[in-house]
Amino acid sequence: MNAVVVLVDVVDGALTKPSKELLTLARRHGSPVVVAVDTAADAADFGADVCAVIPAVALAEPVASMVDVLAAVCAEHSPALVLMTSTIECKEIAGRLAVRLGGGVVTDAVDVKHGLVVVQPVFGGAITLDATVRGTAVVTMRPGSVEPEASAGAGTPVVLTAPATTRRTVKVLERVAGARSSRPDLAAADVVVSGGRGVGENGFTMVEQLADVLGGAVGASRAATDAGWIDHKFQVGQTGTTVSPQLYVALGISGAIQHRAGMQTAKTVVVVNKDRTAPLFDLADFGIVGDVASLVPAIVAEIAARRA
Ligand SMILES: Cc1cc2nc3c(=O)[nH]c(=O)nc-3n(C[C@H](O)[C@H](O)[C@H](O)COP(=O)(O)OP(=O)(O)OC[C@H]3O[C@@H](n4cnc5c(N)ncnc54)[C@H](O)[C@@H]3O)c2cc1C
Numbered sequence: 001m002n003a004v005v006v007l008v009d010v011v012d013g014a015l016t017k018p019s020k021e022l023l024t025l026a027r028r029h030g031s032p033v034v035v036a037v038d039t040a041a042d043a044a045d046f047g048a049d050v051c052a053v054i055p056a057v058a059l060a061e062p063v064a065s066m067v068d069v070l071a072a073v074c075a076e077h078s079p080a081l082v083l084m085t086s087t088i089e090c091k092e093i094a095g096r097l098a099v100r101l102g103g104g105v106v107t108d109a110v111d112v113k114h115g116l117v118v119v120q121p122v123f124g125g126a127i128t129l130d131a132t133v134r135g136t137a138v139v140t141m142r143p144g145s146v147e148p149e150a151s152a153g154a155g156t157p158v159v160l161t162a163p164a165t166t167r168r169t170v171k172v173l174e175r176v177a178g179a180r181s182s183r184p185d186l187a188a189a190d191v192v193v194s195g196g197r198g199v200g201e202n203g204f205t206m207v208e209q210l211a212d213v214l215g216g217a218v219g220a221s222r223a224a225t226d227a228g229w230i231d232h233k234f235q236v237g238q239t240g241t242t243v244s245p246q247l248y249v250a251l252g253i254s255g256a257i258q259h260r261a262g263m264q265t266a267k268t269v270v271v272v273n274k275d276r277t278a279p280l281f282d283l284a285d286f287g288i289v290g291d292v293a294s295l296v297p298a299i300v301a302e303i304a305a306r307r308a
Pocket residue numbers: 195196197198199220221222223224235236237238239240251252253254255256257258259262272273274275278290291292293
């Protein structure tokens with residue numbers, strides 16, 4: 001069976017949900033060969049036939065060294081397909097790896113169909129392309145595009161050695177873990193509650209309250225992040241994070257094309273806006289016309305009461 005090389009992420013000793021999605025997709029196209037840093041965790045439970053692990057200390061440069069590692073694994077297994085998650089770092093790795101392999105790269109894909117036809121929404125999701133790649137296809141997948149399914153793989157462990165990086169220009173002096181939130185990661189969350197200009201300067205407290213009763217992540221429009229009401233890392237959209245949750249709740253967001261580009265693949269969209277002509281209502285499965293300041297606290301109280 002053809003190998004499919006999959007770069008996975010492990011957080012707190014467990015494979016991340018987007019990595020489980022990659023493995024589920026990989027199994028449809030061949031035998032998954034996982035590449036992981038320090039540990040492949042439960043990758044074998046999601047179908048990994050080979051679990052190739054590189055110690056973090058062997059990665060002198062986060063991106064360039066990983067490209068070297070993946071290129072070496074690809075040289076051994078000759079995959080037609082390499083999968084990774086659509087993060088900024090992985091997109092850089094994907095581009096460099098595709099050049100190294102003489103293949104092609106497709107980013108922000110939502111599916112890989114039979115015959116390695118890669119499905120990619122473009123122009124803010126207005127058009128969906130079916131793309132094929134000559135040579136090895138290096139594909140970054142949007143989190144939330146595939147339903148993860150467990151399936152046992154052989155899980156043969158392989159310990160990789162430090163790549164022979166020849167163009168070392170960066171030396172990592174220190175690693176500092178970023179602050180962790182108790183909320184799910186925005187890109188991979190099943191539920192996202194986003195606030196826009198309409199929630200007002202102090203409105204993110206209620207956005208967070210609704211996110212918390214729904215067990216979701218907090219997002220924002222660019223108007224809100226540019227105003228400094230919430231950090232830019234929470235921005236959803238063309239120049240922010242792309243999300244594909246089961247449920248997306250938009251509070252006081254008008255629905256500019258640049259915002260829609262980052263959330264329109266959400267399965268269910270709920271919009272709360274006082275302007276019934278707001279363009280985001282066109283995408284809404286459920287819409288409420290009204291003032292977020294009175295509606296959101298009432299919704300939070302109702303959900304909390306029903307769960308009590
Ligand atoms: C190159 C480029 C890239 C961009 N990238 C992004 C991006 O990644 N993400 C992004 O979001 N934007 C992006 N933008 C900006 C985008 O064009 C919009 O300006 C932005 O999305 C608007 O944010 P908003 O909907 O919160 O604000 P507005 O468009 O001002 O909408 C506010 C909404 O709140 C409603 N409202 C007001 N008060 C209330 C209330 N009390 N109760 C209920 N509703 C209320 C209003 O009716 C209105 O619909 C980009 C723009 C450019 C040019």
